[in-house]
Amino acid sequence: MSMHFDALETSPRLLMEADLHPIQGTRFQPTGFPDLGAAEYPAPHGEGRMLLVESAQSMANRLEAVCWDPGEEDWVAPLRGLPYVRVKNANGELLTTSVLEAHRLNSPYILESKDTTVLDMLKAELAGMEQGRVDIRKLAETLVRVDTNAALHGVFLAKKELAGGRLRLPRVLSGFIEAEDVQVAPSGGVKVDSVDPSGDTSKGFGNVPYARDEYVASRITAFFNLDLAQIRAFRLGEAAEQLLVAMALFKIRRFLEVGLRLRTACDLDCRALRVNRPEGFNVPTLSELEGALPGLIEAAGRQGLLNEPRITEVTYRK
Template structure:
């Protein structure tokens, strides 16, 4: 039976929250930032400290990672047939791809090498935007042929010869994890050298004591936001709209089911999941989404929206 998405028809966004807890014990290691460390801030409701457990940019990467089968160098089975740009090294071995690259389609391995096949197509297709306002609907149509995922993740084509570096789409799917009632769990240890405890530590010898800060929290929550209004604004037709929403739901459900080992010392379990808005929408389970996606992908392919080929390949040469 097809998924019932009727409750989303007039909703501007879909908001989902998931309560989390450490798999074992009470401590967890939040994300850290250069020159900042952990992102700690006061709770707006006066409940003490809060801490950012996982940032929006890191969660975007994790939502992509659950879509890719590294061993097969392809989308995971339910997503096979979606467009993607693959990058090979000079020996013809897989190097990277537009799903996993930090800047997705704007990856230097795709646009900055000697193989200009993708860049030249983008320049030709987007040439009309070199002056005047950027047509985001046309940009979305072009991106759909190279990597559907870019329409959810967002993209910034920063090259000056692509409309002066003005081509960008914000995220249609965003997420983050934060903890409330957070407290430091300070600990430490020693790297022991049983052979030469007083050896030169600069060279890796000797005993080296170290401090370690983990955290506990009264509540850890993952937040997910699908911007349905933005997806509809792409004006790509009902089949594409349905595919994008289903793909976004697949990412969320799959991440929550088996993608929450964020770090060695940050492995989380899901306690409860709820749809906050619209509150009459029931989040589909993984099996329903996996069953829906292949037919949804082929429905879009039949419209011609994926173009003539779904896997674009470039060879990266400096």
């Protein structure tokens, strides 16, 4: 099954919004930050308060989490065949992967190990960039071949052996969630110790009352930005471009369907997804993307755009 992305050919961005609401009740729990708590701020036009429900950094992780099958320890079925780096421990057991790591391909379990398979490969692929401008197209070509997801997620290869630590690729796909016209919904509770209510609370004993703040909002919106101009600037050809766009849309669709339980007290549902730019583009359904992706992956493989074997296995040794 092929995908038709003709409406995107001249657009620099694909901008989308999704209307969200609590799946039960009216309250929700936003993300919190150290020394800050909830990220609440004035509305830009001076009326009401806004709230950051999910940051761009967290969304990048969530868009990848819905692509991984923890039971199979592999991509979910429609994405199998995409290359990535799989890290084993000394006993041959799965330790982590470049899909799950916080810094993706720049993981210390991949680049700081005595097993230098990936580092040597990157040094060979990206040689000649120690001085002068970094060749972003070559970097993107290498990422698509070794760890396709990293070309969408973005990467910073900070190793000095790799172009002096200057290899950076910005995120192609980004997102965040905001709430409008928010108000605090205060509540609280007590951790009850029925054995010793007056015990030493510093050691976990005793009754401990606590306050809790959740929020209500007139509107919760998820925003997504796919940088089409950046994908085209990679100049990897139609097969790679179609694969990257379809994979990005799959992430968004699957996140909105199965990934909206952000926290215990923040379980959301999607009411509608709409395209703001470009006009006239209809986002394929999740089932359409699931049907198309295996063929797009194999088409990219036939053109030599993906590693063989697709999974690079390394062993982490300190």
